[in-house]
Amino acid sequence: MEIKIMKNILDRNQNKADEVRDILKKNQVLMVNIIGSPGAGKTTLLERSCEELGKKYNIGIIEGDITTDRDAQRLKKYDIPIVVINTEGGCHLDSHSIHKVLGEFNLKKLNILFVENVGNLICPTQFDLGESFKIAILSTTEGDDKPIKYPMLFRDAKAILLNKTDLIPYTNFNIESFQADLRQINPSVPLIQLSCTKKSGIDDWIIWITSHII
Amino acid sequence: MEIKIMKNILDRNQNKADEVRDILKKNQVLMVNIIGSPGAGKTTLLERSCEELGKKYNIGIIEGDITTDRDAQRLKKYDIPIVVINTEGGCHLDSHSIHKVLGEFNLKKLNILFVENVGNLICPTQFDLGESFKIAILSTTEGDDKPIKYPMLFRDAKAILLNKTDLIPYTNFNIESFQADLRQINPSVPLIQLSCTKKSGIDDWIIWITSHII
DSSP, X not given: XXXXXXXXXXXXXXXXXXXXXXXXXXXXXXXXXXXXXXXXXXXXXXXXXXXXXXXXXXXXXXXXESSOOHHHHHHGGGOOOEEEEEOTTOSSOOHHHHHHHGGGSOGXXXXXXXXXXXXXXXXXXXXXXXXXXXXXXXXXXGOTTHHHHSHHHHHHOSEEEEEXXXXXXXXXXXXXXXXXHHHHHOTTOOEEEOBTTTXXXXXXXXXXXXXXXX | XXXXXXXXHHHHHHHHHHHHHHHHHHTTOEEEEEEOOTTSSHHHHHHHHHHHHTTTSOEEEEEEESSOOHHHHHHGGGOOOEEEEEOTTOSSOOHHHHHHHGGGSXXXXXXXXXXXXXXXXXXXXXXXXXXXEEEEEXXXXXXXXXXXXXXXXHHHOSEEEEEOGGGGGGSOOOHHHHHHHHHHHOTTOOEEEOBTTTTBSHHHHHHHHHTTOO
């Protein structure tokens, strides 16, 4: 019974996702749905992305947060349009909320719209926001067993970003074991290793994401 | 409409939670619902707890995982009863699943039943499993802003465990800022600082949890 209810929500969600996708397509905007655990480094990835991409491209950001606008506050220094969606306890964004806030952006001028989803490795994966694609960000401190334990996201994501590589020496994270597990779930997905705070590997991410701009 | 559906699920859940609570009370078993993000250190906390408490008390463990029995595999060396509940994509445990597996334990002999919930800082908070209480485990690498951003768990938990304190020197985690935020959400909850892999602060946890054994 619980599953059936979920199915209804997902169906309703899908309709609005298609509308969002149409609007973005018409305006040639790439929409990237960023999914990761609390503290995986989603906002820091956006900081680096604003710095590197902001020189050449017009960026917009939708910040999904349960409550507060703390992440948006961290990003306002880049002087780009940011809209916060507070889910008020909700564990993921949905396409209805995205549809509602699209009008806040000048889509004709936008190249990329980043969506920072609520910090959660599970629920956001099940909701199509109308994005061009999802990316997963995982930090090394979360452990090398996450692809096998949370397979949905690692199967669906268009790229996997392994963040906080600078902390590997201080943890028991085993990169070989991580890669072997990941390849079992998703044999061909690009894996980008980086440290957003130490600013290493950022170029690989920028080259990859730039290649997808419409 | 979505909220109404959730309400129905929660009501149904509550009934079974009360039944679970009655069974545990009758058998004088303390049930601890452990909630934290993926990689916060829930399983490593259980490793330390088995080592320190297992000498004197009879422990049982329910392992909540989306898929796989990896966490249970890590714990089987302690030769204690473990039951795995695979949620098959579900983002939290519920009281019906707990009720179903209680019969797998010899409750008359058990002192503590630890429940490792699915790695998620949001959804498990909303589901009463019939536990004696919830505890929250957060790792320093997730960032000091988590209590404010995910207030539900930090408000409800009977104790907050701050794990991976050994990694503070390598991150921008600010303990004063963390504590100030936490106190805003929950002025009086005990805060236990520890490193489960480096085995520091474990005594504080053991003393605290032992004081709650019935």
